[in-house]
Amino acid sequence: MSNFWQSIGEKISGFVMWALEHHPGKFIGTVSGFALGLLMVTLGFWRTVVLVFFVILGFIIGKRQDDHQDIMTWLEKTINK
Known part of the structure; x- marks a missing residue:
């Protein structure tokens, strides 16, 4: 089961690195918007x-x-x- 989660982690980190290299504005904007929306809902x-x-x-x-x-x-x- 540990290999499964390690594989998932590698895929997620690979996607994040790809997104930051090819679409940094979209990625940072999406993450910022999600975090801001989550804060609005909770706080x-x-x-x-x-x-x-x-x-x-x-x-x-x-x-x-x-x-x-x-x-x-x-x-x-x-x-x-």
Whole structure:
């Protein structure tokens, strides 16, 4: 039975890699839409909006950190606008 699940896992990972190589926008959009819809159903609209806001904020702060840009300077400029 272990070989069966290993085979299934290999097929799924192969499909994911193929989809990311040939249709990245469609694949990422579909997965994002599914996750967002699942969150809407389980958490509700406003909780999902707050969660998405914090995910986007975390992404922006993390990207600036990865790009070796000063986060505090950016926050000050953004808040003082």
